[in-house]
Amino acid sequence: MAIDDTLVGEICHIKGARLGSARYDPAQSAVERHHRDNLVLMCPTHHTVIDDDEASYSVERLLQIKRDHEANATTVPEEDVSRIAISLEQNISTVGQTGGLSAHTVHAANITVQAPGSSSNLLNQRQIQAVENLWQILRKFSAEFSMVVFVDTILLQEEMNAHFSGARDLPLMDSILEYRNPQTAIAKMTKAGGEEAAAERPFVSQRLWSIFFVIQAVYGRTGLLLTNSFKEERYVDWRSDSGCDQLLRAALPSHAVEHLKALQISGIRTALDYLEDQFLTEAGMRKVQQI
Structure with missing residues (x-):
């Protein structure tokens, strides 16, 4: 989720990342908790809304939102992905050295942006x-x-x-x-x-x-x-x-x-x-x- 060269999206955990967070599932393993299947991209406003209203935004509803979003999403041209990655290159730091992606703002201070074909997901897992x-x-x-x-x-x-x-x-x-x-x-x-x-x-x-x-x-x-x-x-x-x-x-x-x-x-x-x-x-x- 980017505006021009700035990433503004937030990666949200569908089932919460830690004890006490919204929709936390103690039966989840660490790998499942931080796997892409348990993550959904939201704008900062909606990230706050869904975590403050757990009754309305259940796990099932968020999974459906994710499916609907992915079904209607359009492919981002590779040159746009590469352009964003290059523009952030000097300020990038590797994400989740030990704990995986957390539900924080996605920007150059805390996430590595990779062009298609990167093995970063496998390394992160x-x-x-x-x-x-x-x-x-x-x-x-x-x-x-x-x-x-x-x-x-x-x-x-x-x-x-x-x-x-x-x-x-x-x-x-x-x-x-x-x-x-x-x-x-x-x-x-x-x-x-x-x-x-x-x-x-x-x-x-x-x-x-x-x-x-x-x-x-x-x-x-x-x-x-x-x-x-x-x-x-x-x-x-x-x-x-x-x-x-x-x-x-x-x-x-x-x-x-x-x-x-x-x-x-x-x-x-x-x-x-x-x-x-x-x-x-x-x-x-x-x-x-x-x-």
Whole structure:
């Protein structure tokens, strides 16, 4: 949608792009959500109208509007497409490095305009798939290391230390006995798919990859610290571990890290929540949040 050499259209999601947006469907995958079948081009005015009146503009109605529009559309001459692309070339930035097309104004500040025959759509879909793959790996890490997070959520540091030193028997700690084995944390990281994640690195931003790396490393290191606790017969607290400190500060602001260390319980869970929010924000799935 262009007036002379200026693109004025807005790409709208038929089913909303994120939780809380109009017509959001939690059952959609990231690929489906940002696929062209779920997108419709609108002028800025109608984009606002349809999102403010979800009752009138249902998914079914928007799909019909899209079908009617495409049926009545006329082919744009290739020279016009190329002319617009060339006029914007100096101000273009690649769209959706990690999150696909968002429903924002289509102009040179946020979208790459390509002449016919470009492979950008295929690349964009691969980028979306990479984000989804990394997120699924993080879900597996969460499952594999769930008991590490659980005991940190339930027990205080002094209770943990009393158990590891033999001063107090806590039956709850039986849930982490497998960490007596030095290979447990490494085996869990491998099972979660940590090695396969490297295949997705070329398709995501450096920032997104760094956040992913920090999250998986936090899981692995806190698991290894429990192994050391069994070995040393004292609780090796992640709060005083320089490795955990460096990892967290690589992705979170200093004041957030200090806040996490001050928590008596649930520090690991809260840290992971912060990091996952950063991951989703970088992927374009959430608005930027201040920590």
